[in-house]
Amino acid sequence: MSGQAEFDRIKQATVIGIGLIGGSLALGLKERGGVTVHGYDASPETVAKAEALGIIDHGHTSLEAAVREADVVFLAVPVGVASAILTELAQLPLQDQCIISDVGSTKGDILRTAVSHPALAARFIGGHPMAGSHQSGVEAARAHLFENAYYVLTPLVDTSMDQVRRLSECLECSTGARLVIMKADHHDRVVGAISHLPHVLAAALVNQVAGYNQENEWYHRLAAGGFRDLTRVAASDPVMWRDILLSNREALLELLADWTSEMEAIQRAIQQGEGATIESFFQEAKQAREGLPERKKGVIQPSWECYVDLPDRPGGIGEVTTLLGREEISIVNIGVMQSREGRPGALRLVLADQEQWSRAKACLSQNGYSIFDPDTDPVD
Structure with missing residues (x-):
């Protein structure tokens, strides 16, 4: 690696807000990107938990201390408070080449806030990783959450392409996401x-x-x-x-x-x-x-559901759950569908993720159960 490339590489990041999205981003930066990660959260308990779980390297409840040496700062907070925190960052001493980005699903307000502060205009790049989970909290964080998902960047007019490149390379390496550059209003x-x-x-x-x-x-x-x-x-x-x-x-x-x-x-x-x-x-x-793409990560999370034709006999539900339990397949939710004319009962299983969903379908099919797709074979 050349000396210039080494100088440009993001080595230290700060994640503000250590929930599902912030925690997953922190894990990806640590485990896949080789970046030292500092974390800030208003809750001391969340900071301590994130450190104990190895999601961040260093935890802070002081915003100034958390961002002081950062090459990049990610705002992983709700859109309702992101602009206020960005305004706080505008008053703090940051590294000359420090990039600030966010993960919110709307870009208009946050970009208007960035433009209103001269200290931020050349360093803010809006961001939106289009993936999530039905789970929440730092305990649900995982490094591969954004893998193969679209990650939209919305740089400001004054943001240099070199800064966009630095952030893009860091995110591609750390998240495995597909980076897209787009205008904020679009x-x-x-x-x-x-x-x-x-x-x-x-x-x-x-x-x-x-x-x-x-x-x-x-x-x-x-x-x-x-x-x-x-x-x-x-x-x-x-x-x-x-x-x-x-x-x-x-x-x-x-x-x-x-x-x-x-x-x-x-x-x-x-x-x-x-x-x-x-x-x-x-x-x-x-x-x-x-014509829509097959199940992929996006802004509305897929529900990994498996529908099973179930004969109306005692113990039928227990047989299915026992079978899946033996294969260590996790069931998030379960329900019995009754509004189906001309069919036996149907069991609706909600699985934790795509991998569990695929394994459940294969396991049940191999054991003689009939699986159907509600998109093409409606249940009601």
Whole structure:
């Protein structure tokens, strides 16, 4: 390695906020990137736990001490507090070539904050690793969380390409992610459409059905697998989603207006009995859905579900769980699907990750159980 390349290489990083994302980033930097990692968190307990688990090399509850020698600082905090912490960093002494980045799912607010501080304009590079987990907290951190996921960078106009290159090389080595450079407003609209808008729609649908259920409890009684799968993201953290929507308000308002137009169009078609229009509506959606990439890491995490045809006999569920337990396959959740005409009962298994999902399907198939895909063989 040349002397110039050695000088450019990121050797020390600070991660601010040591939860699932920050902890996983820290682990990747340590284990795969060979970077010394300092961690900061407002909770002394979290800092101590991260050190004990080997997720960071050095823990801090002083922000100034945590970032003093850093070559790169990552803000792995909720979008609602990221701008305030970035403003604090603007007042602190940093290394001349120190890069600051974040991991938030919206870029508009954080980039406007960076531009407003001359000390940050040449060193801030927005970032968004598009992967996560159904788990949370520092205990769930793992070095391969971002592997093969897209990692979007949104540099400022004043950010040098040399700094973008330094950060990109560090992240590619440390995370195994696929780096993409994108304008901030384009990122926010794309992520708004594929993540933020679906969360709003899922929550609205759940609230609508819950309102009907107050008058007639059969709405919830008959809400089986399809409804639960469609609205799964409505169970997300309300405070986090309040902050995300407010920080991406411009894109969301445009997207919601487009959605309203779509709903008005299908409403008119139903009202006027336009069968061809209705069929075309579903045909276009079917073709677009079939054209989507296979299960990959993204902003909405896949649910690793396995559906099993289960004969209605005593001990049937126990046989399945015992079989998987012998193979040390972890089941996160389990449920019985009953709204299925013309079929025996169905067991819905939720597995921890893709590897556990693949092993469960193979194990059950080899032992004579019939596995089906709810995307092509609906359960209700």
